[in-house]
Amino acid sequence: MTDSYADIADALRHYAETLHAAWAHPSFAYETSTYRSSSPYNKVIVTQPEGDAATRLPQTGRLVRGAQGVTVEAIDAGRSDTLTAGSALHRASAKWRQHPPLTDEEAAVVQSVKDAEVGVTDAMSEVAALRERSYDIGGFKNYDMEEVRRRLATEKPTPGTPLAHFHRYGLNTALYRSMVSAMEEADFDPQTPDAFNDWEPVIVQAVASLRRLAERETWTYDVVALLNAPTVDHPDSVELVETSLGGQVVTVMLEAATDDLLTQVQHREYNLTGVGRGIATAPINAALRYRVQVPVDASMQDYVGVLERGADLFTRVVDVLRLVREDDLGIVGVESFAIEPEAPTIRHHYDVGHNPTYASVTPRRSYFFLESAAPLSDDDLGKLRRALPPYLSGAHAVQGLDVAIRRHRDSRERHRPGEPESLLDLAIALEALLLNDSASGHGELGYRLALRAARLVGGPVDVRKDMFSGVRDLYAARSKLAHGQTLDTMKERDARRVRDALGLAPPLLQLLLLRFLTGAGPSGLRDQALADWWRNVELGDGSPLDEPDPESTESIEASFLDTPPADAEMPDPAC
Numbered sequence: 001m002t003d004s005y006a007d008i009a010d011a012l013r014h015y016a017e018t019l020h021a022a023w024a025h026p027s028f029a030y031e032t033s034t035y036r037s038s039s040p041y042n043k044v045i046v047t048q049p050e051g052d053a054a055t056r057l058p059q060t061g062r063l064v065r066g067a068q069g070v071t072v073e074a075i076d077a078g079r080s081d082t083l084t085a086g087s088a089l090h091r092a093s094a095k096w097r098q099h100p101p102l103t104d105e106e107a108a109v110v111q112s113v114k115d116a117e118v119g120v121t122d123a124m125s126e127v128a129a130l131r132e133r134s135y136d137i138g139g140f141k142n143y144d145m146e147e148v149r150r151r152l153a154t155e156k157p158t159p160g161t162p163l164a165h166f167h168r169y170g171l172n173t174a175l176y177r178s179m180v181s182a183m184e185e186a187d188f189d190p191q192t193p194d195a196f197n198d199w200e201p202v203i204v205q206a207v208a209s210l211r212r213l214a215e216r217e218t219w220t221y222d223v224v225a226l227l228n229a230p231t232v233d234h235p236d237s238v239e240l241v242e243t244s245l246g247g248q249v250v251t252v253m254l255e256a257a258t259d260d261l262l263t264q265v266q267h268r269e270y271n272l273t274g275v276g277r278g279i280a281t282a283p284i285n286a287a288l289r290y291r292v293q294v295p296v297d298a299s300m301q302d303y304v305g306v307l308e309r310g311a312d313l314f315t316r317v318v319d320v321l322r323l324v325r326e327d328d329l330g331i332v333g334v335e336s337f338a339i340e341p342e343a344p345t346i347r348h349h350y351d352v353g354h355n356p357t358y359a360s361v362t363p364r365r366s367y368f369f370l371e372s373a374a375p376l377s378d379d380d381l382g383k384l385r386r387a388l389p390p391y392l393s394g395a396h397a398v399q400g401l402d403v404a405i406r407r408h409r410d411s412r413e414r415h416r417p418g419e420p421e422s423l424l425d426l427a428i429a430l431e432a433l434l435l436n437d438s439a440s441g442h443g444e445l446g447y448r449l450a451l452r453a454a455r456l457v458g459g460p461v462d463v464r465k466d467m468f469s470g471v472r473d474l475y476a477a478r479s480k481l482a483h484g485q486t487l488d489t490m491k492e493r494d495a496r497r498v499r500d501a502l503g504l505a506p507p508l509l510q511l512l513l514l515r516f517l518t519g520a521g522p523s524g525l526r527d528q529a530l531a532d533w534w535r536n537v538e539l540g541d542g543s544p545l546d547e548p549d550p551e552s553t554e555s556i557e558a559s560f561l562d563t564p565p566a567d568a569e570m571p572d573p574a575c
Contacts, residue, residue, distance in 0.1 A: 007123040009207050012179075015116040016199040022092040022109050023193040029097050030083060043074040045262040055373050057233040062256055064231055066283020066370035074266060083190040085183040089176055092193075093117055121171035128152075130214035133296065134170035136344035141303045145296070177341060178209035218293040219343035223310035225288040225354065226265065226332040227318070228368040230325050232256040232286050233375035240288075240317065240381075241388040246309050250290040252317055252388075254376070257287045265335055268345075282332050283370040288314050291339070303346050306336050311353040313392075319405050320387050323514040324380045326506065328417045330368035364413045371417070387517040397524040398516045400436035404429040408509055420481055420498050426505040427478035430471075433512055436522075437530040446475035451538055453508060458543030471508070474501035515545045 022028060047063050047070065049056075054069035056062060063070045093113040095102060102110065125131050135148045143151070182205035188196050232238065237255040244250075262284060290313075294303060311334045322329055331354040336346045348355050353364065390396040391405070407429035415422040434452045435445060450471035454464040477498040480490060487495045515521065521544070522533040537544065 004123070004127045005207050005211060007126065008120065008210065009203055011116070011120040011123040012203045012206060013199070015113075015120050016203065018109075018113045018116040019089070019092050020194065020197070022113050023088065023196075025106070025109055027096065027106055028092075028194075030087065030091050041267055042077050043263075043266065044077045045072065045259045045266060046075050047072050047259055057231055057373075057375055059233045059375075060235055060256075062231070062233070064370070064373045065257075065285050066228065067373045072262075072281065085180045085188050085190055086176060088188075088190045088193045089179060117172065117175070118168075120175055121168055124171050124175065124210065127210075127214050130174070130210060131171070133213050133216060133342065134174045137170040137342045138173045139170075139344060140347050141300065141344035144299050174210060174213060174342065175206075178206040178213075181209060182206045213342055216296055216340075216342075218295050220291060220293050220339040221306055221343070221346070222289055222291050222337045222339060223306060223314075223334070224261070224265075224337065225310070225314035225318075225334050226257060226262075226282075226284045227286040227288065227321075227329065228283045228332060228370055229285060229327040229329045229372070230321070230376040230380070231373055237289070238376075238381065240384055241392065243313070243389070243392045245290075245292065245313055246305065248292055250292055250313075252288055252290045252313070255287050255289060257284045261287060264337065265333070268335060268337070282367060284332055285370070288317055303344070304349060304352075306346050307334060307348065307352045310334055310336065311355075315353065315409070316392055317388065319409055320384055320391055320514075320517070322408065322412060323387065323510045323517075324383045325372075325376075326510070327371045328369045328412070330365060330413060332366060332368065365416070369417065383514060383518075387514055390519075391517050396517050396521070398433075398436075398521040399526065399530060400432040401513065401516055401521070403432040404509070405513060407432065408513065411506070418502060420477075420487055420502065423474070423478050423481055423498065423501055423505060426509055427474060429509055430474075430505070430512075433509075433516065437534050446472055449475055452534065453512075455537050456512060456543050456545055457508070458546050467508075470500065470504045473497040474505055477501045511545075520545050 047065055049063060050069045050071055052069075055064040055067035057064065065072050093110060095110070096106065124134070131152055132145065132148055135152065136142070179202070182202040183196075185205065186196075186198055186202050188202075232254060234256075237253040240252045240254050242249060242251045290310075292306060292310075294306060314331055314334060318329065318331055334352065334354045338345065354366070394402075407425045411422040411425035411429070414425070430449060430453070431445070434449050434456075450468045453471045454468040457464065457467050474497075477494070478501075480494060481498070485494075487498060490498070512521075516523075522530050525533050
């Protein structure tokens, strides 16, 4: 043990003596008043059924938020009279009671504990790394480490000033956490604190904990995206993909969104903004999560980048989720949670996507509707796991595919389900995907688009004919909408074509994107080689999509033959 840590241990022994004297005082008492019922930190999220008609998942029995017979509320957690080692420490250095006022002799005992705490934090402040690690403890990451060191070196806070309190707060927090952990492990009983005398193991463990804090090189964060769908009917988290992010390899997991997670989000929102986002009313059923480490000495931008990179990665994962599920699926919010309690909180800011706090300055939706309670199937999961790696890495190498996926994303996030204007984005996406060769600059574009779509989808002649006509109508509808017409101003025949196109375009685009991502498209082809590939599609036999996965065309055929989807008997979500 270095001299500095020996000094901390000596100061802790004196602190323990004053604590014991306070607890043993005849008038010592805990203040047991309840939390204010209006405090947002006393609210917890509770999902509960309304009668026997509540929608539950078949395997795990989880309730489906946003579905029939299910309510989600933020309720008062009730009284908080539980005594802990932390409450014993806190009461010893604060007023033992509110009424009657402390006598001079009682106040002197309390002051002796406070003075002993100052002695410990003074000894702690002699360890430069411990002082630096404690600067942001329990608060926001506001400064680069170099700025923290400059402030610690140049600012000379006067006792009793706000700056002195700010500097002392982090050290006090580190002290309390190390002591509480050690006391709990030593079987400290907060009901009879004066009976505890086994202080030496507590001091040794507390010093070791402070040393670990001083020597810490990284902080760990869970980055989480909240989704309305799909529901997850697995007891545990499901691994989706391993990918590189900011120089680290992270594993993206899909899991059911628990009440505890939503409570954690609700409390974080109040902490960040002073207002809640109304998380209790949103149909949140799933979450994406991965874990990442940030060097303690990283810049402010690196800390901010945790949320920025998380929002981008989750956006791309949801891009692929939308290809295997036709739900109105989207990200309700992106959050980061520190794993170590000493780690600083990462603030939201205006450049982070999927942040409802600043939704007024972004053109993105932050509320999505639960259209199906059907859980993610093993087949869906298999498609996700095949398509995510080539998309996240760019290994698909299909010209125009990234543009098409971004436009597909826009059609979901800028428009509510069924809005005619979404056809503009969908049509642009199809053009980027199906007219990505130099030969597409010649001839009638709508004809080529329809021909290629029909040939790629394949199937019986009647299905291909219907596909050809449907895509021609889609292209015509897109032109009318682009020139300012609306359903109200169109002729009934044209309005019907728009509605038909809204039913055709999403599943067609999803099929083509998914199949191109998983190897059925013109991967790595450019210029004449790409034009030759399309010529073979237009003039050859069969379809490149048929061989690897012929059943993928079933959803497209169903849209023309008016057959119900396979999950039509799932419980209807609430409107």
